Amino acid sequence: MDEGAKRWYKSNMEQIPTFDLYGEHQAFPDILHCETILDRAAGHDWQIGVHRHADLHQFFLLVAGRAQMTVDGAVQALALPALVSIPRRAAHGFRFARGTEGFVITLPVAEFAELFGASALGDRLAQTGAVPASDDLVQIVQGLADEHRSRRFGRIAALRGLATQLGVNVARQLEGEDTRDHPYARRMAAFDALVHAHLRDRWAVADYARALGMTPTHLSRVARAETGLNASQYIDRQVFQEARRLLAYTRAGVGEVGQMLGFDDPAYFSRAFRRQCKETPQAYRDRLRVL
Numbered sequence: 093m094d095e096g097a098k099r100w101y102k103s104n105m106e107q108i109p110t111f112d113l114y115g116e117h118q119a120f121p122d123i124l125h126c127e128t129i130l131d132r133a134a135g136h137d138w139q140i141g142v143h144r145h146a147d148l149h150q151f152f153l154l155v156a157g158r159a160q161m162t163v164d165g166a167v168q169a170l171a172l173p174a175l176v177s178i179p180r181r182a183a184h185g186f187r188f189a190r191g192t193e194g195f196v197i198t199l200p201v202a203e204f205a206e207l208f209g210a211s212a213l214g215d216r217l218a219q220t221g222a223v224p225a226s227d228d229l230v231q232i233v234q235g236l237a238d239e240h241r242s243r244r245f246g247r248i249a250a251l252r253g254l255a256t257q258l259g260v261n262v263a264r265q266l267e268g269e270d271t272r273d274h275p276y277a278r279r280m281a282a283f284d285a286l287v288h289a290h291l292r293d294r295w296a297v298a299d300y301a302r303a304l305g306m307t308p309t310h311l312s313r314v315a316r317a318e319t320g321l322n323a324s325q326y327i328d329r330q331v332f333q334e335a336r337r338l339l340a341y342t343r344a345g346v347g348e349v350g351q352m353l354g355f356d357d358p359a360y361f362s363r364a365f366r367r368q369c370k371e372t373p374q375a376y377r378d379r380l381r382v383l
Contacts (some may be wrong), residue, residue: 123251125198126240129154132196133188142185146319146326147333149199149208149217151258152176153225153233157192161185163220173225175233177262179218180208181280181318195233199255202288202333207259210285216263223265232258279304280318283311287330294354297323332368335361339377346373 129152133140142162155173162168162185163178170176178184180201201208208214223229236254239247286300300323301311312322319326331353338349350361350373365373 122240123203123248124200124236124240124255125196126237127196128237129157129188129192129194129196133186133192138188138190138192140186142183144183144320145180145198146321146329147180147201149180149201149204150178151197151199151233151262152178152186152194153197153230154192154194155225155230156194158189159192160187161222162187168222170222171224173230174222175225175229175262176220176222177217177266178220182220184220195237197233197236197255197258199259202337204252204255204259206256207263213260213263216266217259219266221262221266223262229258229261232261276314276317279306279314283315283323283326284330287327291331291334292352292354295327297327300327328368332365335365335373336369336376339373340380346377349373 153173153175154170157172159170159172159174160167161170161176164183199207206213208217232254236251236258239250239254244250282304283300286295286303290299297308297311301308304311306314308323312324315321315323315326321329335349335353338344338352339346342349344352346362347358350356350358353361355361355364362372362374365376369376371379
């Protein structure tokens with residue numbers, strides 16, 4: 093990263109909003125999300141302001157029109173058709189010509205460890221990149237969009253398979269590993285791995301800082317620079333994302349879910365969930381049943 097980019101990064105990263113899904117501070121319960129560029133951008137004058145996602149990876153398939161991408165302060169005109177891969181925590185935005193055609197595929201990183209975990213494949217997909225949209229890639233995305241709209245038998249398994257195929261095909265076209273020189277990227281990756289390893293142990297910030305050889309203050313500085321959240325907020329975010337996953341995908345009772353995440357008092361868990369997620373655990377689960 094050149095000096096100008098470093099200055100931009102340090103002075104602006106904390107000002108960039110961090111969204112769960114397109115500005116909505118709620119996790120979606122499906123295994124992935126798919127929508128058209130028209131649906132995503134037309135209501136915003138064909139622009140997506142610079143933002144980032146702490147826990148989501150996105151693929152933008154752009155098949156017709158014109159598009160300009162901003163990633164971590166760098167502006168790039170895209171040669172269409174193209175498929176753009178945006179890893180979590182990358183600050184990104186788009187400006188589209190009116191009528192640009194394509195799709196946005198959003199994958200929760202936690203649901204696709206085979207793509208985004210600690211591996212050569214995960215390293216390859218940790219970089220931002222644009223690759224030509226081959227006929228094979230277009231066919232995969234169109235099949236994924238069709239499956240996402242459906243409620244056919246085996247839908248989740250089919251979506252997982254198509255998304256994995258998409259990620260692998262894109263990774264094969266991306267060159268090398270992530271070479272971004274962001275000052276805290278590696279430390280944030282180590283913190284994130286520890287958080288998920290001890291998600292149910294109720295570690296405090298001081299415990300993570302000690303394990304990483306940092307002070308709590310420096311750990312919070314790293315987390316805020318990379319995610320927009322301090323260390324405590326980031327831990328809570330991951331804990332309650334796991335709570336939402338357990339409520340959405342298991343039959344465990346609300347109290348059981350709390351116990352799985354280290355909350356001995358069910359009432360305290362419900363209050364904490366409501367503060368974080370703006371609704372009670374039972375209301376969240378009941379809302380999913382009607383989707």
